[in-house]
Amino acid sequence: MLNALRTSAASFIALAALQTPLAQGSDLRGFTAASATTQKEWETKFRAIPDPVRLRAAMERLSARPHHVGSAYGKSNAEWLRDQFASYGWEAKIEEYRVLFPTPKERRVELVEPTRFVAKLEEPVIPTDASTSQRAEQLPTYNSYSGEGDVTAPLVYVNYGVPADYEELDRRGISVRGAIVIARYGGSWRGIKPKLAAEKGAVGCIIYSDPRDDGYAQGDVYPAGPWRPKDGVQRGSVLDLPVAPGDPLTVGTGATVDAPRIDRAAATTIMKIPVLPISYGDAQPLLAALGGPVVPDAWRGALPITYKMGPGPAKVRLKAEFNWTLAPVYNVVATLRGSELPDEWVVRGNHHDGWVNGAEDPIAGMIAELEEARALGELVKQGWRPRRTIVYTAWDAEEPALLGSTEWAEHHAAELKQKAVLYLNTDGNGRGFLYAGGSHSLERLVNQVARSVDDPESRGTVWRRAQAARIRYGGPAQRREARERQDLRIDALGSGSDFTPFLQHLGVATLNLGFGGEDGGGIYHSIYDTFSWFTRFSDTSFVYGKALAQVAGTIVMRVANADILPHEFGALAETARGYVGELKALREEVAGRIAETNRQIDDGVFAATQDPKRPERLPAKESLAPHLNFAPLDNAAESLARAAARFERAQGSALGATLDKASATAVNAMLKDVERTMTSDQGLPRRPWYRHLLYAPGYYTGYGVKTMPAAREAIEQKQWAEAEREMGRVAAALDAAAVQINKAAEKLENGR
Numbered sequence: 001m002l003n004a005l006r007t008s009a010a011s012f013i014a015l016a017a018l019q020t021p022l023a024q025g026s027d028l029r030g031f032t033a034a035s036a037t038t039q040k041e042w043e044t045k046f047r048a049i050p051d052p053v054r055l056r057a058a059m060e061r062l063s064a065r066p067h068h069v070g071s072a073y074g075k076s077n078a079e080w081l082r083d084q085f086a087s088y089g090w091e092a093k094i095e096e097y098r099v100l101f102p103t104p105k106e107r108r109v110e111l112v113e114p115t116r117f118v119a120k121l122e123e124p125v126i127p128t129d130a131s132t133s134q135r136a137e138q139l140p141t142y143n144s145y146s147g148e149g150d151v152t153a154p155l156v157y158v159n160y161g162v163p164a165d166y167e168e169l170d171r172r173g174i175s176v177r178g179a180i181v182i183a184r185y186g187g188s189w190r191g192i193k194p195k196l197a198a199e200k201g202a203v204g205c206i207i208y209s210d211p212r213d214d215g216y217a218q219g220d221v222y223p224a225g226p227w228r229p230k231d232g233v234q235r236g237s238v239l240d241l242p243v244a245p246g247d248p249l250t251v252g253t254g255a256t257v258d259a260p261r262i263d264r265a266a267a268t269t270i271m272k273i274p275v276l277p278i279s280y281g282d283a284q285p286l287l288a289a290l291g292g293p294v295v296p297d298a299w300r301g302a303l304p305i306t307y308k309m310g311p312g313p314a315k316v317r318l319k320a321e322f323n324w325t326l327a328p329v330y331n332v333v334a335t336l337r338g339s340e341l342p343d344e345w346v347v348r349g350n351h352h353d354g355w356v357n358g359a360e361d362p363i364a365g366m367i368a369e370l371e372e373a374r375a376l377g378e379l380v381k382q383g384w385r386p387r388r389t390i391v392y393t394a395w396d397a398e399e400p401a402l403l404g405s406t407e408w409a410e411h412h413a414a415e416l417k418q419k420a421v422l423y424l425n426t427d428g429n430g431r432g433f434l435y436a437g438g439s440h441s442l443e444r445l446v447n448q449v450a451r452s453v454d455d456p457e458s459r460g461t462v463w464r465r466a467q468a469a470r471i472r473y474g475g476p477a478q479r480r481e482a483r484e485r486q487d488l489r490i491d492a493l494g495s496g497s498d499f500t501p502f503l504q505h506l507g508v509a510t511l512n513l514g515f516g517g518e519d520g521g522g523i524y525h526s527i528y529d530t531f532s533w534f535t536r537f538s539d540t541s542f543v544y545g546k547a548l549a550q551v552a553g554t555i556v557m558r559v560a561n562a563d564i565l566p567h568e569f570g571a572l573a574e575t576a577r578g579y580v581g582e583l584k585a586l587r588e589e590v591a592g593r594i595a596e597t598n599r600q601i602d603d604g605v606f607a608a609t610q611d612p613k614r615p616e617r618l619p620a621k622e623s624l625a626p627h628l629n630f631a632p633l634d635n636a637a638e639s640l641a642r643a644a645a646r647f648e649r650a651q652g653s654a655l656g657a658t659l660d661k662a663s664a665t666a667v668n669a670m671l672k673d674v675e676r677t678m679t680s681d682q683g684l685p686r687r688p689w690y691r692h693l694l695y696a697p698g699y700y701t702g703y704g705v706k707t708m709p710a711a712r713e714a715i716e717q718k719q720w721a722e723a724e725r726e727m728g729r730v731a732a733a734l735d736a737a738a739v740q741i742n743k744a745a746e747k748l749e750n751g752r
């Protein structure tokens with residue numbers, strides 16, 4: 001607000017005239033002119049409260065010792081967070097669950113032929129960073145929910161270990177059946193690597209961090225710089241998260257102490273083969289011992305060796321055994337009761353557990369959330385009341401498999417479906433540009449809020465800075481849109497953080513936010529993600545922690561007190577139409593590829609270009625792709641666009657006139673359920689836990705999102721009958737959303 005005061009009156013008016021006029025009662029979406037005035041005053045007070053000094057102190061406390069699920073300090077952090085929320089005037093408690101949490105009993109990676117080398121599997125202490133020396137409390141380097149085993153087999157390098165990499169191996173006639181694969185981190189979520197390797201018949205999987213991706217090829221390594229040192233290892237989950245996150249023994253139900261549990265042997269989401277992560281220090285001797293063809297350019301990392309595929313002559317022993325214990329999960333849940341609509345909940349969350357000290361991941365986000373809670377508590381002391389109930393959560397056990405949030409969401413599923421109007425997630429934070437992902441019905445809201453928060457490093461707002469970044473770094477289409485479109489687009493969400501159970505299992509409208517893009521680093525999930533690292537190489541003055549608290553807290557306040565929930569469906573309709581266009585293009589591309597390959601086979605092109613010294617396996621002819629019926633999807637996207645336009649008019653005039661409270665309440669109840677109309681109780685094929693028909697993590701990409709996932713993946717896999725069936729289900733979901741939006745519009749039209 002200070003910036004606006006400094007602007008001269010003339011330029012202020014000129015700016016206001018440039019803004020697209022909005023057909024509604026105020027420039028705060030969902031508010032009448034009268035309530036917008038009060039809302040703005042409280043928001044301004046709110047944004048003045050978050051304090052970098054407190055953010056820093058909270059990070060120092062929460063990241064002082066290793067705090068993974070089941071650790072003493074993790075429990076201490078949960079209790080401290082609960083007490084902080086309580087001291088801010090919130091009703092705060094800990095909700096406990098019991099989850100299967102494997103920790104290493106034995107880990108071994110050895111090169112046994114042609115020479116011998118034993119991998120260290122240990123991250124050295126850095127004398128200048130005392131946090132790295134807390135040996136007794138650190139979890140060893142491992143991948144949670146790896147299979148167990150002791151295998152010795154020839155080694156094969158599979159690059160990132162994604163489907164395209166196996167096609168490349170296949171062309172060279174290299175199979176991984178009976179082999180141990182070594183894949184580098186990146187290119188997909190890590191769990192996809194062992195999953196795909198196991199599907200291809202591999203008996204073990206090693207994942208290493210190549211210095212090309214986050215080590216010395218990027219910059220100086222820790223402690224001289226922020227990048228991954230030679231022996232730094234990325235821990236992480238390899239649960240089959242695209243099938244279902246959370247406790248593998250209680251899929252679909254909350255893992256309370258007395259919940260029914262299946263036998264571990266029957267758990268489908270635990271990886272079947274042993275997996276271990278290693279450093280590039282440990283990986284180099286293994287990779288250097290490989291023979292076979294030299295890899296293509298795109299497969300080469302930054303180690304000073306010739307990268308080859310194998311198999312062999314390198315032969316490796318991989319052993320992994322775990323303690324399969326039930327660990328306690330401590331979720332912190334704090335509530336500010338709504339004064340008028342206590343049964344409508346705005347839910348906010350960030351996880352509090354880390355793999356080790358976890359200063360960046362997750363504490364940089366957790367401290368912003370905590371500072372929001374303090375600021376909201378201050379406002380309450382000054383007389384502010386949230387109309388809706390605000391629920392602030394700090395999740396435990398996110399790292400091993402989104403356990404805390406998933407168990408809580410499953411446990412409270414019925415209540416959340418009835419009450420939750422928003423789930424707002426953060427997970428870590430950095431310096432730079434605001435990014436946002438989530439439900440496209442919330443795109444307008446995010447943009448409006450981003451326009452009201454000052455960026456700490458530039459003269460404008462965080463919105464202006466995000467827009468400038470898209471203009472400068474985006475491709476031509478993105479650049480044009482950033483200049484001309486009213487709002488910056490938000491991303492669709494895949495997975496990789498606690499938003500997944502809310503959006504994709506329960507169908508709650510969801511957002512995920514953070515800042516980043518100005519600092520890199522290679523400390524992710526290692527013992528080097530510490531307070532010392534963060535305060536030297538990331539948001540060192542905590543100004544972006546403050547900005548995150550301002551953005552997230554303003555969104556919470558706005559949703560909590562809106563007269564009509566601030567959903568806008570034009571962006572949803574436009575996005576859905578875009579996805580339909582992508583599906584059509586994908587079908588054309590797959591069809592074209594099949595036809596071209598068949599033609600080259602018929603013309604003898606492969607036989608004629610075969611290099612006898614490097615023989616390739618020749619492709620076989622495939623059946624041509626059938627045409628698909630996109631009409632139901634086109635029609636549904638159009639109905640959705642019409643419903644969105646009708647709702648826009650109706651809410652604009654309702655908010656502009658005197659809004660009748662009873663009909664507003666009825667409309668809000670309808671709006672809350674729009675997201676859920678796009679889910680199906682049956683779920684996605686082969687993964688019924690995932691119910692959203694628009695957004696899911698990719699079956700073979702992991703965190704990466706697949707939009708209209710079942711239809712898209714069926715086309716990618718050339719399952720044409722399934723593609724047609726799934727397109728029908730998506731069309732029905734969009735139709736259902738349109739019906740629900742029309743109902744809300746009608747209520748507004750009649751309520752006046």
Ligand SMILES: [Zn+2]
Nearest residue numbers: 361362427428
């Ligand atoms: Zn995290």
